[in-house]
Amino acid sequence: MDEEAPKRRRRGRVLRASVLAIASATLLIGGALIRRADSADLQDVARELFPAPSASFMDRLDVSVFQRGNLHTHSARTDGDSPAQVVIDWYRTHGYQFLALTDHNTYLDGARPPEVQDHDFVVIPGEEITMVAAMQPVHVNAICTKERIGGGTFRTPGAALAWATAKILAQDGVAIVNHPNFHWALDPEHIAEAKGAQLLEIWSGHPHVRSDGDEGHASAEAKWDQVLSSGRSIAAVAVDDMHALTGLNKNVPQAPPGVAWVEVFAEETSQEAICEALAAGKLYASAGPRITHLGVGDDRFTLDVETPELKVEFLDHGGQLLASEQPEAVEDSGDDEARPVYRASYRLNGTERFVRARLTAPDGKRAWTQAYWVAR
Secondary structure, three states: OOOOHHHHHHHHHHHHHHHHHHHHHHHHHHHHHHHHOOHHHHHHHHHHHOOOOOOEEOOOEEEOOEEEEEOOEOOOOOOOOOOHHHHHHHHHOOOOOEEEOOOEOOOEOOOOOOOOOEOOEEEEOEEEEEEEEOOEEEEEEEEOOOOOOOOEEEOOHHHHHHHHHHHHHHOOOEEEEOOOOHHHOOOHHHHOOOOOOOEEEEEEOOOOOOOOOEOOEOOHHHHHHHHHHOOOOOEEEEEOOEOOOOOOOOOOOOOOOOOOEEEEEOOOOOHHHHHHHHHOOOEEEEOOOOEEEEEEEOOEEEEEEOOOOOEEEEEOHHHOEEEEEOOEEEEEOOOOOOOEEEEEEEEOOOOOOEEEEEEEOOOOOEEEOOOEEEEO
16 A cells, blocks of 8 residues: 555645646736736727728719709600690709600600700600509609610519619610609519619609608618618619699699709710719709718718708618718808808718718708718
């Protein structure tokens, strides 16, 4: 029998206890030293290990020249109350630079209407492709196309949108997915099937479109946001969907002119320049407020407007509110009248996916910029 074995075991236990005690003391001393370390030094180290996110807008825009136009208009050729020439003349004499006449399944070649083309005003080729899907109306405006497309009947709204969009793009045209809340026909998943469509109506003057939704249906703007939040880029437009120029014919939808429009980023009033800007989504949409300058670049988004009596909201995906501002006077316009400039701006913090702005006037009328995507 080994009489030394119990002694060796006792010595081992003592040795292990000593090692643990020394290690604990070392940790306590180290912790005390860390707590005594200068906090600024620790912040510097943290900044080196975890740098702040760097972000910038993918687009670079500096726009102060706009072409105002309406992209959804009807005449007596289909279900409007006035002849096409009279409709065109109204927009030409009321501060617009362009008009798309979009009668149902009826094409107007904007290159050859008599007595309407001049250096201050152009008519853009247009047609409202009018379809039925699952017993619901599905409409797509064909803008800047070369010939009539016509409508049809389809099994699903998504299939109708996909067909019409493909036909428009085959002519190098611009496709507008019209009024998603008309008969509540379109949900975001339907809109997603309009692959390649450049524009989506989020506000309309048509009284039956219900752009703002109701207690059981999302607004058209919310549906747009859902499409954007899924990663799909599509630009928003506001339109008259004008049917009632005079208002005397009560058998047509009582949608008047001049209630909503787009302002296209183009230096000249020409069909080519306007169609190119529409295809690229270079525009803002409005049912009231006007923007006089729009700047996007690096990490800054800036809007100049005509009045400080606006609420400017900067929004991210999912409708997340990033900031809400009232424009402030910053400088004079530099012209002879020396009008003040009112500005609202937003600076990226590095967490955004995109930023869009919504402007709301005291009377509730709104305007919308496009969503400008963020790169990191």
